[in-house]
Structure formats: C-alpha cells, structure tokens
Amino acid sequence: MIDKLDETGFEELLKTGGKPIVVDFLTSWCPYCKRLAPIVEDIAAEHASEIEGRYIDIDEQPGIAERYDIMTVPTVFVFKNGEAKGSAVNPRTKGELIKLIFEEGA
Numbered sequence: 001m002i003d004k005l006d007e008t009g010f011e012e013l014l015k016t017g018g019k020p021i022v023v024d025f026l027t028s029w030c031p032y033c034k035r036l037a038p039i040v041e042d043i044a045a046e047h048a049s050e051i052e053g054r055y056i057d058i059d060e061q062p063g064i065a066e067r068y069d070i071m072t073v074p075t076v077f078v079f080k081n082g083e084a085k086g087s088a089v090n091p092r093t094k095g096e097l098i099k100l101i102f103e104e105g106a
Helices: 007-015 031-046 062-067 094-104
Strands: 021-026 052-057 075-080 083-089
Touching: 007 021, 007 052, 007 062, 021 031, 031 052, 031 094, 075 094, 083 094
Parallel strands: 021 052
Antiparallel strands: 021 075, 075 083
C-alpha cells in the first residue's frame, strides 16, 4: 500500500529530489478513485526502485488541491525535483499511467 501524505509530508517529499514521485489525488467517497488506487499501488510496487508512490485525500488537504488546481478526482501528478512534470485526470488504464510516469514525467 502506498503512503498517505499531509501538507508537511508532501512538502518534505518534494524537497528530497531523487526518484520521481507519483501522487494520486483522491477522496474516500469517489468510486473512480477506488478503482484507480490499486492500479497506482501496483505500479508503485512494480517500479519501487524507480518511483515513489503516494496519495493525498483532497478533502483532508484542500490547500494542496487548490495549489495544483485539482477540481476532479482522481487526478495523478508526477513530480520530479520538486516540480510537477505531468498529470492526468481520471486515467483509465495501467498503460496510460505508465506512459504518464515514464514518458511525460521523466
């Protein structure tokens, strides 16, 4: 399972540099989020040496959602060296996420 982030943890993780960070922005009540979360977790586990996987509940962390203009969940962002390098709103397949992470977010 990937770890949940709050504002402080998110800021600290962005400062670390190193591997790209894949963040799944979701809510606990969203059925699409529940469908996507296991896919994000699988990718993070399969590529643990290459990426960091995390999630943020935007109902609990509205400031982060506002900062990145997240109005629809699920939304997945890829961060590298503290900067957003790519994002997808409601990605539907594992292949779409792999492309986002390793091509757009690289």
